[in-house]
Amino acid sequence: MEKLFLLAMNGLIWGLIIALIALGLAIIFGLLDIINLAHGDFFMVGTVLAWATLQSTGSFWLAFIVAPFIGFILGALIQQVVIQPIRNTAMLSIVATFGLSLILQESVRITYGPTPGRILPPIQSTIHLFGVDYEVYRLFAAVVAILALGGFFLFLQHTKLGTWMRAVRHDREIAVAMGIPAGRVYILTFAIGFALAALGGVVAAPITTVDFRGGVDILPFCFMAVIIGGLGNLPGTAAAAVLLAFVEGVIQSVTDPTVARIASLVLMSAVLLLRPQGLFKGLTR
Amino acid sequence: MLNLKDVHVHIGKLHILQGVNLQVKPGECAALLGRNGVGKTTTLRAIMGLARRSGGTVEFEGFDLASCEPHEIPRRGVGYVPQGRGIFPNLTVLENLCIGLPGRRDLEREEYVFGCFPRLEERLKQSGGTLSGGEQQMLALARCLMMRPKLIILDEPTEGIMPRLVSQIRREIHRINQAGVSILLVEQNVETALKLCPRVFLMEKGAIVYNGTAHELKSKPEIVRRYLGLSKQ
Numbered sequence: 001m002e003k004l005f006l007l008a009m010n011g012l013i014w015g016l017i018i019a020l021i022a023l024g025l026a027i028i029f030g031l032l033d034i035i036n037l038a039h040g041d042f043f044m045v046g047t048v049l050a051w052a053t054l055q056s057t058g059s060f061w062l063a064f065i066v067a068p069f070i071g072f073i074l075g076a077l078i079q080q081v082v083i084q085p086i087r088n089t090a091m092l093s094i095v096a097t098f099g100l101s102l103i104l105q106e107s108v109r110i111t112y113g114p115t116p117g118r119i120l121p122p123i124q125s126t127i128h129l130f131g132v133d134y135e136v137y138r139l140f141a142a143v144v145a146i147l148a149l150g151g152f153f154l155f156l157q158h159t160k161l162g163t164w165m166r167a168v169r170h171d172r173e174i175a176v177a178m179g180i181p182a183g184r185v186y187i188l189t190f191a192i193g194f195a196l197a198a199l200g201g202v203v204a205a206p207i208t209t210v211d212f213r214g215g216v217d218i219l220p221f222c223f224m225a226v227i228i229g230g231l232g233n234l235p236g237t238a239a240a241a242v243l244l245a246f247v248e249g250v251i252q253s254v255t256d257p258t259v260a261r262i263a264s265l266v267l268m269s270a271v272l273l274l275r276p277q278g279l280f281k282g283l284t285r
Numbered sequence: 286m287l288n289l290k291d292v293h294v295h296i297g298k299l300h301i302l303q304g305v306n307l308q309v310k311p312g313e314c315a316a317l318l319g320r321n322g323v324g325k326t327t328t329l330r331a332i333m334g335l336a337r338r339s340g341g342t343v344e345f346e347g348f349d350l351a352s353c354e355p356h357e358i359p360r361r362g363v364g365y366v367p368q369g370r371g372i373f374p375n376l377t378v379l380e381n382l383c384i385g386l387p388g389r390r391d392l393e394r395e396e397y398v399f400g401c402f403p404r405l406e407e408r409l410k411q412s413g414g415t416l417s418g419g420e421q422q423m424l425a426l427a428r429c430l431m432m433r434p435k436l437i438i439l440d441e442p443t444e445g446i447m448p449r450l451v452s453q454i455r456r457e458i459h460r461i462n463q464a465g466v467s468i469l470l471v472e473q474n475v476e477t478a479l480k481l482c483p484r485v486f487l488m489e490k491g492a493i494v495y496n497g498t499a500h501e502l503k504s505k506p507e508i509v510r511r512y513l514g515l516s517k518q
């Protein structure tokens with residue numbers, strides 16, 4: 001029972017972090033038609049930036065600002081250098097972002113090194129919950145993820161740029177004819193996508209490892225969330241990420257992680273067969 | 286005011302516009318007529334910088350529109366109501382209206398626009414996709430008015446809209462023109478176009494083949510028949 005609670009909670013919190021990363025993937029796909037195979041590495045870069053901030057300043061907390069900021073800048077640059085030249089070509093985007101993924105991984109391997117490292121949680125205490133001593137940092141991570149998710153949706157619904165992003169997603173040409181600088185919206189979207197993944201990386205850094213291959217496992221999970229949530233449905237994507245990780249957590253409490261991953265793949269296949277438009281399509285606009 | 290000189294557009298290997306010459310004077314209401322697929326929409330897209338020109342120039346108030354980014358064209362005073370309305374169904378009516386404004390809202394302008402289209406004011410929070418076809422058309426026109434255009438180009442604004450709303454939209458276009466805004470109207474409905482627009486351009490296979498006043502054209506039914514075929518008389 002304690003094990004179930006522990007793994008379910010871990011799954012839930014992990015799901016909230018994944019939701020942040022998957023949202024970035026979803027907006028990049030929705031607006032730019034880019035299947036971003038480097039998105040997991042954006043997360044990984046976030047974990048490394050957290051480590052680097054801790055090493056150079058002694059403060060982990062600073063990374064919550066530094067990493068998304070650097071991620072934003074990197075995203076804006078990458079969009080213009082790598083993505084812009086191949087705009088609107090889904091096939092090329094796979095090749096280009098796969099190359100980008102390798103470049104990011106190798107850059108980290110050269111600078112950070114090939115061996116996985118750990119960051120100690122900046123909050124060491126535990127709290128007694130349902131007969132388990134639960135790490136307070138994980139609860140804190142959940143709060144940060146929820147705030148960031150909420151902030152992102154508020155941004156999307158209530159700011160000019162958010163409205164522009166929704167307009168460009170629907171019809172780029174008409175958006176331009178209404179005076180929206182679509183090119184700049186693309187750059188900012190990619191930058192925000194990177195920043196969200198990097199923030200996810202910082203939040204997750206103390207509960208996972210810092211490793212140049214740390215994004216490899218994350219990527220398929222994010223894609224599953226995007227697909228199950230219904231392509232282009234952002235709240236659905238976030239909900240699917242949480243649901244998937246929670247289900248995996250619960251299943252892990254009775255078997256091993258591999259079986260749990262197989263189970264969530266089966267879940268995704270079932271969703272695609274029964275509701276190909278995604279689990280949450282039609283519930284949101 | 287608006288001056289197209291020998292505009293060419295190629296899409297792939299197809300030569301869609303083959304030298305379009307067209308002028309709209311300040312305050313004028315001009316119609317661009319032609320059969321399906323002759324290049325009317327492409328002409329408007331070329332004006333808005335959405336279709337890449339392979340030759341010729343588009344000048345607006347003496348300024349070559351090719352020298353600015355397409356998204357800057359609306360700010361220079363050219364409003365566009367695309368064919369099929371082109372509103373954003375996933376945005377609210379209010380968001381649609383304010384989409385091109387530099388600030389968040391422009392209350393003074395909203396008042397004017399709601400004066401023209403009171404139906405929209407009742408539906409501000411509704412998403413654009415839930416409006417009827419006619420209301421969407423009003424929204425598209427209102428959205429373009431919000432930017433205080435000096436010239437509005439409209440692509441078949443009455444296509445597929447019920448007759449009662451057609452006459453309202455026609456009336457609003459006339460009123461906007463009376464207020465001093467120039468109009469370039471693409472129409473399938475010859476009757477509407479001749480009633481609204483003193484100046485008429487006829488298009489055929491990517492070029493303007495007739496340029497004259499509506500009055501002249503009414504006395505030349507053979508031209509109408511030749512270039513517009515069996516269009517409703």
Ligand SMILES: Nc1ncnc2c1ncn2[C@@H]1O[C@H](COP(=O)(O)OP(=O)(O)OP(=O)(O)O)[C@@H](O)[C@H]1O
Nearest residue numbers: 296299301319320321322323324325326327328368
């Ligand atoms: N993106 C495109 N790719 C290929 N052909 C195109 C494209 N856009 C337009 N065309 C072709 O260019 C020609 C002119 O099209 P356009 O839409 O300008 O016609 P139109 O006069 O507006 O017709 P309608 O009255 O039906 O709206 C058509 O033959 C059309 O098939």
Ligand SMILES: [Mg+2]
Nearest residue numbers: 325326327368
């Ligand atoms: Mg057309």
